[in-house]
Amino acid sequence: MDAAALQAFLEASVRLGAPLALAALGETVSERAGVINIGLEGSIIGGALGGALGALLTGSPGAGVLAGAAAGTAIAGVFALFAITLNADQIIVGTAVTLGGLGITGVVYQSVFGATGTALTLPTLPALPLPGLSALPAIGPALFSQAWTTYLTYLLAPALWYYLFRTRWGLEMRAVGEEPNAADAAGIRVRRTRVLAVLGAGLLAGIAGAHLALAHAGTFAEGMSAGRGFIAIAVVVLGRWNPLLVLLASLFFGAASALQFELQAVFANVPYQLLLAFPYLLTLAALAGWIGRSRAPAALARPWPPRSGE
């Protein structure tokens, strides 16, 4: 691989890793509060459509990102209503929210743009080279000549780490995810904490979706989230519920996905459909090799207050 190819590969790794990182950082927070949201995929696709519509209506990709964030939050709000307020099972509600998110975005897309879905061209988020940093050799352009939504992940990872592990609010949130009964006894509002964590995660997943549509594809397609919500949840496990490691794990998966294109060029005889399965297989392999040493929040996926007799 020559220098130019390496640079392209690194750039693609970061570009593909950024939406995963946004979604996974949000999911890290909600899982730390004891909520696993399988409906993340729904928030991402909602964010993608919201981003596309917002950018089209206003002509501004930045407004599109805001619309995407709003859509992702709204979809997470449905999840929170059922899984936390009604105290229903998180896995079942999450599955329904993903199914519904994919369905409703399809419905809205088809009723706005027609069933044939002529390819949309959206105003895109431009790369903003950071003066100085983007001139660094090899990694400079890859890391520091990206859309601003990518830079958001660089800021969020340490900020969320500080929040979770160095502030009182973060401590309270982790208490809710580990020992909700004890947290409740200590006067922490368990449900409110969980709802806020889920809404925050939905907001970030919405931005991730908007990033896919506006910084990545420049268009919207039905089902374009392509399982990223699920991979993001796996990435949280790989990153051991630590925002800094989660960011690294996301970039690692961005690299795995980018590698797919490199492999396509190098092994022209390997069918590309198999290479498309590569990130999923790699995720499974990484989970197999890695998990033994990490531990999920103790109350993850447990409804609270506990239903009597369970």
Place this chain on the structure above:
Amino acid sequence: MIRRVLRARLRSRWIGPLAAGLVALLAAALLAAAGLALAGYDPVAAGRALVSGAFGSWERFASITLVRATPLILTGLAVALAFRAGVWNIGAEGQLYAGAVAAVWVALAFPGAPAWLLLPGTMAAAAVAGGLWTLMPVGLKFRAGVGEVITTILMNFVAIHMVAWLVHGPLQEARGVFPQTDPVALAARLPRLGSGRLHAGFPVAVLLAGALWWLLRHSAWGFRVRAAGASVRAAAVSGRIHTGRVVLGAFLLSGMLAGLAGGVEVAGVTFALYENLSPGYGYTAIAVALLGGLNPLAVLLAAGFFGVLQAGAAAMQRDVGVPAVWVSAIEALVILAVVAADRFLRRGVAGKGGG
């Protein structure tokens, strides 16, 4: 959820879940009608198209609705069994594809074999492949402690890409024009019932539902599955139940049922393998299993309901112009409505009985 469903069953075996299901369906129907009206469609005309599309004539009901319901019964049973055992198998879609691949592969590999050998062979291959497709999640769950929710979902994506590769590559039809396999031999096809398109897979699925109901309710194995699902720890502490073995068995059997759904779909409907062979049966199966309260017999009814919905959706698209993509939104609505009805019902009961 599993535990709650189990307890609800103990409290009132039929009335509660049935009432919750009906209230939920009514609420979902009203919301769907409101959504259709909002999008500018005539909900009454859409409803009429749905009903006549699904029930218009016996011919239509058998050839479209029951044929649609068949894979939903099998995958619905797969999900219901897994959830009963406390296993979150969200991977019925991938297991279905694995079964379809195995069925097509066996059928194409032995084109000269007689039907009495080939048909059971393809069905067995489909079931085994579905079971094998759970092995990775099973291994990760039991060896590495990784939850099966994510791993089964990831395996769905692997299966879908594998099918895409097979039909563009090694299993592509001899003409090499379309991304699909050659059609399987007549000997590998399920016999038709009557003059329409209804095939023998439907009665087989109904029989399996009955068998699974009996096993869960009356056999020692079924008791162990239910006990493990209700509380893995309590069942293990009792010292009489190897929960690991029971849960593993239920997981594998769940995969086999979903794999069989893929085999039945190939041998009864499509006769070939291609991409998007399943319009998400494995995901709809979750709604089917929940609406059926994880009871195999009620799963039959729930699968019938979603068969009606899917058959009717095609008619709604044709007659009223409602895009078929509405169905997955409506399915999500049904799941959420069932969950909500279940929660409200439980609260009412808990208030009185302290349950």
